[in-house]
Amino acid sequence: MTTIRDIAKIAGVAPSTVSHVLNGTARVSKKTKEIVEKVIEENNFQPNMIAKSLKQKKTYTIGVLTDHFSGPFVPPMVDGIEQFLYENNYSTLIAKVREEKNWDYKELFKSKQVDGIIVASSWVREIDWEKPDIPYTYVYGYTQDLHGDYIIPNDFKGAFDATMHLINLDHHKIGFINGPIDWHASIERLQGFMAAHRKAGLNIHPKWIKTGNWGGDSGYKMAKLLLEGKERPTAIFTGNDVMASGVLLYCSKNGIRVPEDLSIIGFDNQPFSSLLIPKLTTVELPTYEMGRLAARNILAKLEGKIKTTENNKVDCKLIIRDSTMRNT
Amino acid sequence: MTTIRDIAKIAGVAPSTVSHVLNGTARVSKKTKEIVEKVIEENNFQPNMIAKSLKQKKTYTIGVLTDHFSGPFVPPMVDGIEQFLYENNYSTLIAKVREEKNWDYKELFKSKQVDGIIVASSWVREIDWEKPDIPYTYVYGYTQDLHGDYIIPNDFKGAFDATMHLINLDHHKIGFINGPIDWHASIERLQGFMAAHRKAGLNIHPKWIKTGNWGGDSGYKMAKLLLEGKERPTAIFTGNDVMASGVLLYCSKNGIRVPEDLSIIGFDNQPFSSLLIPKLTTVELPTYEMGRLAARNILAKLEGKIKTTENNKVDCKLIIRDSTMRNT
DNA sequence: CTAGTAAATGAAAACGGTTTTATTATTTTT
DNA sequence: AAAAATAATAAAACCGTTTTCATTTACTAG
Numbered sequence: 001m002t003t004i005r006d007i008a009k010i011a012g013v014a015p016s017t018v019s020h021v022l023n024g025t026a027r028v029s030k031k032t033k034e035i036v037e038k039v040i041e042e043n044n045f046q047p048n049m050i051a052k053s054l055k056q057k058k059t060y061t062i063g064v065l066t067d068h069f070s071g072p073f074v075p076p077m078v079d080g081i082e083q084f085l086y087e088n089n090y091s092t093l094i095a096k097v098r099e100e101k102n103w104d105y106k107e108l109f110k111s112k113q114v115d116g117i118i119v120a121s122s123w124v125r126e127i128d129w130e131k132p133d134i135p136y137t138y139v140y141g142y143t144q145d146l147h148g149d150y151i152i153p154n155d156f157k158g159a160f161d162a163t164m165h166l167i168n169l170d171h172h173k174i175g176f177i178n179g180p181i182d183w184h185a186s187i188e189r190l191q192g193f194m195a196a197h198r199k200a201g202l203n204i205h206p207k208w209i210k211t212g213n214w215g216g217d218s219g220y221k222m223a224k225l226l227l228e229g230k231e232r233p234t235a236i237f238t239g240n241d242v243m244a245s246g247v248l249l250y251c252s253k254n255g256i257r258v259p260e261d262l263s264i265i266g267f268d269n270q271p272f273s274s275l276l277i278p279k280l281t282t283v284e285l286p287t288y289e290m291g292r293l294a295a296r297n298i299l300a301k302l303e304g305k306i307k308t309t310e311n312n313k314v315d316c317k318l319i320i321r322d323s324t325m326r327n328t
Numbered sequence: 329m330t331t332i333r334d335i336a337k338i339a340g341v342a343p344s345t346v347s348h349v350l351n352g353t354a355r356v357s358k359k360t361k362e363i364v365e366k367v368i369e370e371n372n373f374q375p376n377m378i379a380k381s382l383k384q385k386k387t388y389t390i391g392v393l394t395d396h397f398s399g400p401f402v403p404p405m406v407d408g409i410e411q412f413l414y415e416n417n418y419s420t421l422i423a424k425v426r427e428e429k430n431w432d433y434k435e436l437f438k439s440k441q442v443d444g445i446i447v448a449s450s451w452v453r454e455i456d457w458e459k460p461d462i463p464y465t466y467v468y469g470y471t472q473d474l475h476g477d478y479i480i481p482n483d484f485k486g487a488f489d490a491t492m493h494l495i496n497l498d499h500h501k502i503g504f505i506n507g508p509i510d511w512h513a514s515i516e517r518l519q520g521f522m523a524a525h526r527k528a529g530l531n532i533h534p535k536w537i538k539t540g541n542w543g544g545d546s547g548y549k550m551a552k553l554l555l556e557g558k559e560r561p562t563a564i565f566t567g568n569d570v571m572a573s574g575v576l577l578y579c580s581k582n583g584i585r586v587p588e589d590l591s592i593i594g595f596d597n598q599p600f601s602s603l604l605i606p607k608l609t610t611v612e613l614p615t616y617e618m619g620r621l622a623a624r625n626i627l628a629k630l631e632g633k634i635k636t637t638e639n640n641k642v643d644c645k646l647i648i649r650d651s652t653m654r655n656t
Numbered sequence: 657c658t659a660g661t662a663a664a665t666g667a668a669a670a671c672g673g674t675t676t677t678a679t680t681a682t683t684t685t686t
Numbered sequence: 687a688a689a690a691a692t693a694a695t696a697a698a699a700c701c702g703t704t705t706t707c708a709t710t711t712a713c714t715a716g
Binding site for chain 4: 015016017022026027028029032051053054055056057273278
Binding site for chain 2: 708
């Protein structure tokens with residue numbers, strides 16, 4: 001392996017001079033600079049980051065801790081994280097939280113000397129860990145409780161927009177199949193749902209607000225409760241796309257046409273939502289953008305620009321497809 | 329930060345002795361060993377991997393290069409990679425292949441001195457890069473060409489099993505909507521499809537073999553071609569779940585009941601396949617296992633146990649759901 | 657008791673960079 | 687033209703480990 005000393009020898013200068021050329025840490029005359037750069041180029045020299053890290057006590061690496069790596073939310077978050085870090089010459093080290101009782105993130109991140117940690121989690125309540133003494137932030141898809149610095153979607157506004165979309169289509173009897181109400185996201189969305197009604201001067205029918213458990217089956221069950229009576233809602237807003245697919249299944253089995261008889265709007269914009277029949281209108285969870293923002297926050301903290309993440313909420317985007325139409 | 333020297337000083341031994349206790353690289357008397365371990369424990373000492381890496385020229389880190397980080401195939405592959413690496417005390421550094429013309433994986437992986445590289449790709453033909461001088465392997469979901477060491481699914485057997493499943497349900501007129509035939513996966517699957525027919529002593533009707541482009545629309549279009557004539561297949565096997573969803577859409581629009589009038593079987597077992605109506609019978613792409621295997625290969629190469637990956641094919645698993653039934 | 661051997665430990669160099677300090681060369685000022 | 691200031695480069699220390707090699711200690715056998 002060619003080292004900075006080899007380069008120095010060939011160029012006829014001291015290693016420190018090569019370092020200064022490489023990093024611009026001191027004035028180097030134009031002449032020597034050119035010679036050194038030529039030698040570096042010719043030898044295709046790549047400085048060893050490990051050695052640099054050892055001296056600088058900085059690895060230009062951010063650790064990403066996740067609950068599960070797959071699933072609908074974490075991968076695009078990581079995509080955003082990786083993208084932002086790449087743009088800023090950092091790299092991304094990933095690891096999963098382990099269930100084992102003596103698991104310790106230190107083994108990975110502390111010993112590997114990462115400069116900061118992003119906890120990217122889709123569903124987990126709270127990761128149980130000893131807080132590190134380096135910058136860290138959470139980025140949650142769905143969460144129950146909020147602790148410390150975090151990035152989350154703006155669930156309130158997302159639900160508000162979804163409901164408003166239905167109201168603007170002349171739906172005045174709207175069912176809502178929410179997620180469990182002890183989740184932060186569910187509370188926010190309920191408030192968004194209600195705020196839209198208030199703004200439009202509509203009454204809210206408590207009996208049309210149901211609670212599912214995020215699963216498809218619960219969407220099915222709650223759809224049954226909402227739709228089997230004589231007075232039916234003309235539209236249903238569900239807390240996620242999976243529950244919406246359950247509603248769709250109920251409709252399919254019971255001859256309820258979507259969107260002619262019933263408009264449905266989901267939440268998440270999971271990839272499959274455009275493959276459902278009909279294609280699902282939904283609210284996009286801005287996971288990619290949240291990941292980018294989390295990375296941005298960590299780097300800003302590292303540079304000392306900010307102390308704590310402002311409690312960032314990222315706006316969701318309404319995706320209008322074929323499962324909603326004007327109420328007639 | 330407490331170093332090995334601090335520990336040595338407190339324990340009253342030389343740094344080298346602490347190192348030997350830590351790594352078991354030399355005999356240390358029971359007495360000193362206990363003292364040193366106690367001091368390490370008390371001070372919650374964590375050796376600095378960076379320094380270790382510098383000396384050993386080994387980072388215990390594997391780089392994972394992907395085309396896209398999200399999508400249906402890469403995340404579970406990475407899940408499998410990370411899991412295996414974790415079990416073997418390695419960590420996982422990720423990066424995306426960049427389109428920019430002067431992008432160089434070296435910036436990330438070479439300078440960070442990873443010990444090996446796994447190229448985890450879902451769809452890409454061939455990643456254009458300068459081959460590294462460290463162990464590497466490809467792991468492909470779908471691929472066109474095969475070069476170098478790779479891990480892929482056993483597409484032949486997957487297609488064989490899927491077709492056999494239909495044949496065993498008394499379907500003798502089976503349509504096949506394959507992916508583009510210049511893809512390795514498509515060729516293999518076509519052969520599996522035909523092999524199953526041969527084994528069952530059935531004729532193959534060339535007009536029932538169609539070529540889609542992996543997209544949902546092409547599934548729809550090919551379904552139309554297959555189903556609008558008078559002599560229809562009683563079952564359709566599609567090259568992926570997305571095209572299967574296109575077939576489903578066609579059926580839904582044209583009053584063809586699934587599975588009563590037509591059985592459908594997909595490929596991939598993407599998460600959404602169990603949310604389709606009816607739940608889709610499909611062939612699982614063993615992405616997680618492929619990731620694990622890729623990681624296992626890299627570590628085996630590092631240990632010098634193997635030179636090149638045997639051209640590994642991982643078996644797929646038939647997932648029987650509600651979109652297939654006995655032909656009557 | 658002592659020589660010889662094996663086991664345990666310590667000292668120091670090494671890994672490949674950066675960074676501080678020192679030295680030399682070049683300008684500028686008086 | 688000498689002194690002072692500034693620019694450019696070199697030398698050496700340092701980051702926290704591992705590893706080689708030398709030395710000390712403990713044990714065994716004659």
